[in-house]
Amino acid sequence: MKKNIRLLIGSGENCADIRYASGISTPDEFIWFEYGSRRCAVLSPLEIDRGKSCAKPGVEVVPDSFFGGTSRLNILLAIAAECQCRHFLVPDDFPFALAEKMRANGLELSAAGSGFFPEREFKNDREVAAVTAAQRAAEAGFAKAVEVLTDCEIDGENLRWNDRILTSEILRAEIDCEILRHGMLPTGTICAGGKQGAQPHNAGSGTLPANAPIVMDIFPRSPETGYWGDLTRTVVRGKASGIVKQAYEAVLEAREYAKTLIKKGTYGAAIHCAAEAVLEKHHFFTGENDRGQFGFFHGLGHGVGLEIHESPRLSPRARTALQGGEIVTVEPGLYYPEWGGIRLEDLIYLPQDGSEAVCLTRAPDFLEID
Amino acid sequence: MKKNIRLLIGSGENCADIRYASGISTPDEFIWFEYGSRRCAVLSPLEIDRGKSCAKPGVEVVPDSFFGGTSRLNILLAIAAECQCRHFLVPDDFPFALAEKMRANGLELSAAGSGFFPEREFKNDREVAAVTAAQRAAEAGFAKAVEVLTDCEIDGENLRWNDRILTSEILRAEIDCEILRHGMLPTGTICAGGKQGAQPHNAGSGTLPANAPIVMDIFPRSPETGYWGDLTRTVVRGKASGIVKQAYEAVLEAREYAKTLIKKGTYGAAIHCAAEAVLEKHHFFTGENDRGQFGFFHGLGHGVGLEIHESPRLSPRARTALQGGEIVTVEPGLYYPEWGGIRLEDLIYLPQDGSEAVCLTRAPDFLEID
Numbered sequence: 001m002k003k004n005i006r007l008l009i010g011s012g013e014n015c016a017d018i019r020y021a022s023g024i025s026t027p028d029e030f031i032w033f034e035y036g037s038r039r040c041a042v043l044s045p046l047e048i049d050r051g052k053s054c055a056k057p058g059v060e061v062v063p064d065s066f067f068g069g070t071s072r073l074n075i076l077l078a079i080a081a082e083c084q085c086r087h088f089l090v091p092d093d094f095p096f097a098l099a100e101k102m103r104a105n106g107l108e109l110s111a112a113g114s115g116f117f118p119e120r121e122f123k124n125d126r127e128v129a130a131v132t133a134a135q136r137a138a139e140a141g142f143a144k145a146v147e148v149l150t151d152c153e154i155d156g157e158n159l160r161w162n163d164r165i166l167t168s169e170i171l172r173a174e175i176d177c178e179i180l181r182h183g184m185l186p187t188g189t190i191c192a193g194g195k196q197g198a199q200p201h202n203a204g205s206g207t208l209p210a211n212a213p214i215v216m217d218i219f220p221r222s223p224e225t226g227y228w229g230d231l232t233r234t235v236v237r238g239k240a241s242g243i244v245k246q247a248y249e250a251v252l253e254a255r256e257y258a259k260t261l262i263k264k265g266t267y268g269a270a271i272h273c274a275a276e277a278v279l280e281k282h283h284f285f286t287g288e289n290d291r292g293q294f295g296f297f298h299g300l301g302h303g304v305g306l307e308i309h310e311s312p313r314l315s316p317r318a319r320t321a322l323q324g325g326e327i328v329t330v331e332p333g334l335y336y337p338e339w340g341g342i343r344l345e346d347l348i349y350l351p352q353d354g355s356e357a358v359c360l361t362r363a364p365d366f367l368e369i370d
Numbered sequence: 371m372k373k374n375i376r377l378l379i380g381s382g383e384n385c386a387d388i389r390y391a392s393g394i395s396t397p398d399e400f401i402w403f404e405y406g407s408r409r410c411a412v413l414s415p416l417e418i419d420r421g422k423s424c425a426k427p428g429v430e431v432v433p434d435s436f437f438g439g440t441s442r443l444n445i446l447l448a449i450a451a452e453c454q455c456r457h458f459l460v461p462d463d464f465p466f467a468l469a470e471k472m473r474a475n476g477l478e479l480s481a482a483g484s485g486f487f488p489e490r491e492f493k494n495d496r497e498v499a500a501v502t503a504a505q506r507a508a509e510a511g512f513a514k515a516v517e518v519l520t521d522c523e524i525d526g527e528n529l530r531w532n533d534r535i536l537t538s539e540i541l542r543a544e545i546d547c548e549i550l551r552h553g554m555l556p557t558g559t560i561c562a563g564g565k566q567g568a569q570p571h572n573a574g575s576g577t578l579p580a581n582a583p584i585v586m587d588i589f590p591r592s593p594e595t596g597y598w599g600d601l602t603r604t605v606v607r608g609k610a611s612g613i614v615k616q617a618y619e620a621v622l623e624a625r626e627y628a629k630t631l632i633k634k635g636t637y638g639a640a641i642h643c644a645a646e647a648v649l650e651k652h653h654f655f656t657g658e659n660d661r662g663q664f665g666f667f668h669g670l671g672h673g674v675g676l677e678i679h680e681s682p683r684l685s686p687r688a689r690t691a692l693q694g695g696e697i698v699t700v701e702p703g704l705y706y707p708e709w710g711g712i713r714l715e716d717l718i719y720l721p722q723d724g725s726e727a728v729c730l731t732r733a734p735d736f737l738e739i740d
Contacts, residue, residue: 013558014384027558027571028679049662050569070687096469097462097481111467169553177547183539185558186550188383188397188593199420201397203593223558223573292419309398317440 004089005079006034008116009072009098012226016306017091017116019226023056031064031075035083042067042075073101080107091116114311121303121311122325128349130222131304131327132360134229135347137182138218139363141175141189142233145216148174149237149369154210159237168193168204171214179220184229187308190217197234197341200298200333211238213248213340213367219308228308230329231361232345237369247334247342248367250282254332255344258300258314262328262348262357268318272300275332284334291337301329304347325352327360374459375449376404378486379442379468382596386676387461387486389596393426401434401445405453412437412445443471450477461486484681491673491681492695498719500592501674501697502730504599505717507552508588509733511545511559512603515586518544519607519739524580529607538563538574541584549590554599557678560587567604567711570668570703581608583618583710583737589678598678600699601731602715607739617704617712618737620652624702625714628670628684632698632718632727638688642670645702654704661707671699674717695722697730 009032010018012025018032019025022041030051031042040060043051052061067082069075080086087108090099099109115121123131152159152166159166168191176186192204197215208214217232234251236244254275261271276286279296286295299315304327312318312326322328331345346361379402380388382395388402389395392411400421401412410430413421422431437452439445450456457478460469469479485491493501522529522536529536538561546556562574567585578584587602604621606614624645631641646656649666656665669685674697682688682696692698701715716731 045658045663046570046668050572090466092465092467094466095462096460096464096466096479097483099466099469100481109466111470113467173547173550173553176550177543180543180546180550180556183543186555188555200416202420288415293415298416 003036003085004087004110005083005085006112006116007076007088007090007094008032009095016120016226016310019306020117020120021056022051022059023054024051024059024061025054025223025226026051031072031079033079035085038083042079072098073105076102076107077105120305122323122352123305123327123349127227127305128327128360130225130227131229131347131349133225134184134220134222134227135231135360136229136362137179137184137220138229138231139361140182141178141186141218141220142216142231142363144178145171145175145191146235146369149214149235152237154238157209157211158207159210166208167206168196168208169206171208171216172204175216175218179218182220183222183224184220185223186218186220188219190215190232192341194340195337198294198335198337198339200335200341200343208237211236211240213240213244213342215341215343217343217345221308226306228304228306230304230308230345230347231363232331232333232343233363233365234342234344234367235369236367239370240368241339243339244342245367246282247284247336248344250279250284251332251334251342251344252365253282254278255330255346258330258332259346259348259357259359262322262330262350264324264350264354265321267321268312268314269316271314271330272316272318275300275330279332279334294336296332296334298333301331303328322350324350324354326350373406373455374457374480375453375455376482376486377446377458377460377464378402379465386490386596386680389676390487390490391426392421392429393424394421394429394431395424395593395596396421401442401449403449405455408453412449442468443475446472446477447475488681490675492693492722493675493697493719497597497675498697498730500595500597501599501717501719503595504554504590504592504597505601505730506599506732507549507554507590508599508601509731510552511548511556511588511590512586512601512733514548515541515545515561516605516739519584519605522607524608527579527581528577529580536578537576538566538578539576541578541586542574545586545588549588552590553592553594554590555593556588556590558589560585560602562711564710565707568664568705568707568709570705570711570713578607581606581610583610583614583712585711585713587713587715591678596676598674598676600674600678600701600715600717601733602701602703602713603733603735604712604714604737605739606737609740610738611709613709614712615737616652617654617706618714620649620654621702621704621712621714622735623652624648625700625716628700628702629716629718629727629729632692632700632720634694634720634724635691637691638682638684639686641684641700642686642688645670645700649702649704664706666702666704668703671701673698692720694720694724696720
């Protein structure tokens, strides 16, 4: 096998691979490379002290002046010269223009293909603890939302809280403040009421309705570890309609059934299709009409770690088997433009040792807050 | 000039160019292209409805099935076939592996070089309003911090608030909650007390000291518009030492003097060096010793818009002149491992019409909270 310099360029905050490799969290991009047993982070003067204090054991931290460079290209040429190797293995999303410049200067590159660190998919105990800590903050945020909704008065079609009409924005701020008080960063909390909930990614805006589902999808990140949590619950303040109750029961059954399939050797696609079958058993079908898509039209789940969406996927296209060590969401949903959406999401850890999957989520399940 | 398909791939949340081009904010990546007068966003089924509702006028929004593709490569091949053009102009950070696959399938690519949309540097009124709105949230966060610090009691070397020892984490949570209540997202608020403040990017952790500087760098983002604010103030709860007072006065004078240089035709490097000269006039010098760097060792400022750090830069290397339309930070700082740091940051808008630069920041300047 040809010897390569494995190369990453990214910021600790936005590039999960470089954070995984180096342990360093920075707002600005830096260079990391591995050659033989040498692993090295090349930081700007501004980051060097902080980088040294949080680098993983065995990672050498040097200022960019160490490789004599003011430009990235010069630094990479110096690295190649020092390693006496001009072939770099880079991640698929390596920046194209820099790759072109490297080639024009006699360096060679190839893309690593699916995953620069495939082992990121399989979590160790420290990583499971980090995800669990973020998940606890998500649950605290949900508990706060339930407290607010319980405190609300129903005022016709609206909800009134602290003498104001309750909006998505107000409820989101309360959830997110609770997350902050737990030392985590809220990132894009969804509080989508009524028909807005029919769009799975709609964050929600304006007045929140009484007697209609409110989808709350809460995914905080730890600023210290970089790991994420992910939780979705859907509740109704007041009375749910018949169809909403049926959809809730169907989604809950689909989630619980799918969770029993999280074990070594099961295929992501099989788990997704099993959840879909439960929904269909309850006569909830998926399709598209002139009002848009309806039913269950997203993947059942995804890996969670240093990225909020990472491998493995539990989706119709996921043709790989679970191996043990994965943390995945299981989040079936039903969405109908006529009345909105129901999504219920738990976070599951499948241990590497072959023992049973563990649900990392502790938030309770209920539909109505009376 | 050869006719190209201009191509972007990114998420609305993380890729400023695609948000600028399309108006669409998504957590997941999508394809955008421009060919002749046609501008088109190619979205997943999950995003299509929301994409249509927020796309900029003139931007066509189609599902990826429109280009018959399940893979990105297939979609791009279909776009090339429909446009009868196989040459793509892409941003410098276009993903390398996809570029390789495109070439292997007969498509051609070239990198756009410095900035895919150079016009992003020059803000229209709507953009100035969006940055200003985010800046107001930053100011509210700072006002909240001042309220907390004023409420504190000095307890030896520590600060006590609500019967607890005040920490960076608690103060940050209070600032960030205030930002959330203003409808903006906090992103990585710095509250670094004492010697931690000597590292410009240290977010701060643990107990906050009395009688020592606390650097607060607050940069919220609007979830609706995607534009950022950016504010830094440094305060002391209690009494500042002589050297801290002198450093504060030097930094304040450097900032105010540099602001007078924000006008059409001035070079970024000249403004940076002018600020540095003011600091040196006050006998504050920059260098490096065995304890690390000291003095003023970062750039004076940067553009703010859909990215928190964007063109233009006000740094020793910034060899371009201001043209009008820029929004830039002016944020000199002094950092000494012996006692910590002082940084004071305002946000300045230089109108396109040749009129005087406007300070968008309203936060007051003071050092001590007695």
